[in-house]
Amino acid sequence: MSTHTFEVTELTPLIAPVRAAVRRGLSPADTADVVAARLSGYLTEGRPLPERYRRASPDHYVQHLIHVEDDGSFSVVALVWLPGQCTPIHDHRAWCVAGVAEGQEHEQRYELRTDPLATPHLVPTAEVTNHPGDVSALAPPGDIHRVANSSDALTISLHIYGADIAALGSSVRRVYDNPVTRA
Numbered sequence: 657m658s659t660h661t662f663e664v665t666e667l668t669p670l671i672a673p674v675r676a677a678v679r680r681g682l683s684p685a686d687t688a689d690v691v692a693a694r695l696s697g698y699l700t701e702g703r704p705l706p707e708r709y710r711r712a713s714p715d716h717y718v719q720h721l722i723h724v725e726d727d728g729s730f731s732v733v734a735l736v737w738l739p740g741q742c743t744p745i746h747d748h749r750a751w752c753v754a755g756v757a758e759g760q761e762h763e764q765r766y767e768l769r770t771d772p773l774a775t776p777h778l779v780p781t782a783e784v785t786n787h788p789g790d791v792s793a794l795a796p797p798g799d800i801h802r803v804a805n806s807s808d809a810l811t812i813s814l815h816i817y818g819a820d821i822a823a824l825g826s827s828v829r830r831v832y833d834n835p836v837t838r839a
């Protein structure tokens with residue numbers, strides 16, 4: 657029985673190729689790269705996202721759960737951001753792929769430095785601004801980042817995670833302070 661599959665008619669052209677990619681059984685990093693290519697292809701088609709996945713909140717960015725695969729092997733969500741809304745600095749439980757459907761998403765990546773003579777701290781590394789059609793892929797470890805809507809307009813991005821988001825609530829493994837104050 658399908659326990660977490662929502663109305664997916666409009667998103668089937670994305671979900672079916674992602675399912676095929678995940679079932680290849682590649683490494684997490686390679687799976688993320690192949691899924692990123694599928695998401696890129698889907699975004700290039702310019703299909704409008706159903707209105708129910710476009711709702712924003714004035715309080716924080718919103719995650720709309722679109723699909724969870726029956727075996728929990730991947731999930732698809734839409735993240736909707738008003739200007740200035742952002743995530744905390746975090747990493748992930750599994751590989752993840754993100755693509756901008758509209759607006760502009762800014763990603764700051766970090767590296768965790770654990771020099772025994774100093775307090776563990778995060779060092780900013782790559783920084784990228786993603787526009788509609790841009791896709792990025794991450795796989796733990798080394799996947800610490802912070803994402804924000806850096807534009808003055810509504811931003812919507814599609815994210816695909818190698819995990820059951822209905823069960824977990826989100827893909828976040830850990831939220832970081834900087835300097836890092838928790839083990």
Ligand SMILES: [Fe+2]
Nearest residue numbers: 746748801803
């Ligand atoms: Fe993330």
